[in-house]
Amino acid sequence: MTKPLNECIVPMYPTIQALDVNALEPGEHKFWFAVATDAIGHPQTLPVRVFKGSKPGKRIMITAGVHGDEQNGILTAQKLARELEGKSISGCVTIVPAVNLSGIARHSRDFHSAAPDSSSANLNRIFPGNPHGDDASRYANSLWENLLKPNADLAIDLHSQTSGSAYPLYAFADYRIDDAIRMARLINPDVILNDPGDPGILETVYNRADIPSITIEVGVGRYTDLEMVDRATTGVLNVLRCYELLDGEVESANNACVEGNTITSVRAEQGGFVICHVELLEEVKQGQKLATQYNSFGDEIQTYFSPSAGVVISHNVESVRAPGSLVVRLIC
Numbered sequence: 001m002t003k004p005l006n007e008c009i010v011p012m013y014p015t016i017q018a019l020d021v022n023a024l025e026p027g028e029h030k031f032w033f034a035v036a037t038d039a040i041g042h043p044q045t046l047p048v049r050v051f052k053g054s055k056p057g058k059r060i061m062i063t064a065g066v067h068g069d070e071q072n073g074i075l076t077a078q079k080l081a082r083e084l085e086g087k088s089i090s091g092c093v094t095i096v097p098a099v100n101l102s103g104i105a106r107h108s109r110d111f112h113s114a115a116p117d118s119s120s121a122n123l124n125r126i127f128p129g130n131p132h133g134d135d136a137s138r139y140a141n142s143l144w145e146n147l148l149k150p151n152a153d154l155a156i157d158l159h160s161q162t163s164g165s166a167y168p169l170y171a172f173a174d175y176r177i178d179d180a181i182r183m184a185r186l187i188n189p190d191v192i193l194n195d196p197g198d199p200g201i202l203e204t205v206y207n208r209a210d211i212p213s214i215t216i217e218v219g220v221g222r223y224t225d226l227e228m229v230d231r232a233t234t235g236v237l238n239v240l241r242c243y244e245l246l247d248g249e250v251e252s253a254n255n256a257c258v259e260g261n262t263i264t265s266v267r268a269e270q271g272g273f274v275i276c277h278v279e280l281l282e283e284v285k286q287g288q289k290l291a292t293q294y295n296s297f298g299d300e301i302q303t304y305f306s307p308s309a310g311v312v313i314s315h316n317v318e319s320v321r322a323p324g325s326l327v328v329r330l331i332c
């Protein structure tokens with residue numbers, strides 16, 4: 001399918017600075033959300049899709065690409081939108097598939113500031129942002145105040161592991177919040193972590209604003225994993241059915257799902273090339289050999305052992321490891 005240049009690069013959808021889904025007509029809407037200006041005063045605009053039902057119901061907000069290198073989350077949000085086209089909805093589904101524009105364009109986890117006195121920033125540690133802060137803080141604040149908070153009764157933030165490492169389908173949920181546990185189990189993930197959250201994380205900021213929220217990790221960082229994207233999309237559709245935004249049968253939970261309260265990360269003791277000996281979701285015993293590290297001559301320099309029994313929920317897939325970077329993560 002070929003489209004004229006101006007249609008495929010800049011489709012002429014309405015540009016908005018604030019969204020109020022309650023005021024929209026039922027149906028499907030596409031907007032550019034003007035989140036901020038860039039360093040030369042041009043608008044930075046995010047794609048927003050709204051599927052407003054003709055019947056009342058919950059309003060759910062789906063975000064992806066808060067970390068710019070986590071493309072399987074973005075692909076899940078986009079696939080979800082395609083799945084919803086033409087469907088009858090009760091309530092409202094809003095999808096923001098590409099939150100961190102500067103990071104996504106650079107295949108980078110961080111928000112990239114153009115301010116000479118600013119460093120790049122982890123956008124998912126600075127929500128709800130600050131209207132008087134640096135450009136990353138203002139960007140987060142504009143998103144939070146004008147787009148996310150006013151339009152969400154429930155929220156799902158789609159991520160993946162960062163570049164260089166893999167996750168299975170993995171949900172973070174604060175188990176003190178019934179709707180968070182419920183949504184996490186409806187995703188039918190491989191793993192759920194009971195996570196009380198941390199300040200600055202979008203999921204935590206939603207939860208503290210009484211908007212139940214979960215974070216979903218859709219597999220490996222950066223590289224396309226269509227099986228994970230399909231599973232995550234199916235999981236979100238299952239949430240929409242259970243909360244009666246969509247008609248259809250709710251799938252029962254995955255009995256094999258591992259739920260845990262604690263994660264342990266084994267990190268590189270020094271720089272070098274690490275080859276892992278374990279796979280995702282493998283059960284390991286305390287003291288089991290996890291990985292071997294080599295220097296640039298190819299000589300073995302370090303062996304990594306499991307500090308406890310647990311299940312492997314992440315391991316490196318790029319061998320080059322800086323000191324302190326992730327080798328294996330366990331849940332127990």
Ligand SMILES: [Zn+2]
Pocket residue numbers: 067070159160161162
């Ligand atoms: Zn992330």
